[in-house]
Amino acid sequence: MKLMKRDEKAGALRKQDMIPGVVYGHGIDAISVKVPRKEFVKSYEKFRQTKTFNCEIDQSPHQVYIKDVQRDVLNPEKITHFDLLKVSSSDKIHTRLPIVLLGRENIERQGLIVQQSLNDIDVKYQVGKGLESIEIDIVNFKDGDMLKVSDIKVPDYVDVLEDMDMLVASIAHPKVEAEPVEGEEVAEVPLVE
Structure with a gap:
């Protein structure tokens, strides 16, 4: 996945069908990034939040995993932001x-x-x-x-x-409630006032 550094506000990016995100972790300061929606969704479907993969930020390689995704409140299928955690081979997920x-x-x-x-x-x-x-x-x-x-x-x-x-x-076993037998009266419980 190829990421680009970003300066734009998140709302403007979403109108361009881009997803804003941030990369942070092992040996780097937090970097605000953007990626085309299709490219991120493809990576998310392949790696989910369980596997590491390589990404590029301005042609610099990083081993990361998807730490968090935020979704649209009205459309939970739509990802609106992501966090990538940069890791080293000695780290644990x-x-x-x-x-x-x-x-x-x-x-x-x-x-x-x-x-x-x-x-x-x-x-x-x-x-x-x-x-x-x-x-x-x-x-x-x-x-x-x-x-x-x-x-x-x-x-x-x-x-x-x-x-x-x-x-x-x-x-x-599923619970089965006993039905009253025909002709049998159900006892009335007196109300306490």
């Missing part, structure tokens, strides 16, 4: 990775409900070892099974920063 439950459809076909309590997980890992998500196979889970953070298997280079006792997902 701190991010949240999405949790993907594999086999969910199989469990739901059995009439069970998968209740996912945690959708992403706080982690740190070495630059260059990027992950897109944490995939967990739950295909063999049964009614009453629970998955905690401590049960998640991650590569050795990933440090999990969540509470290990935190619930990720549980499997349960």
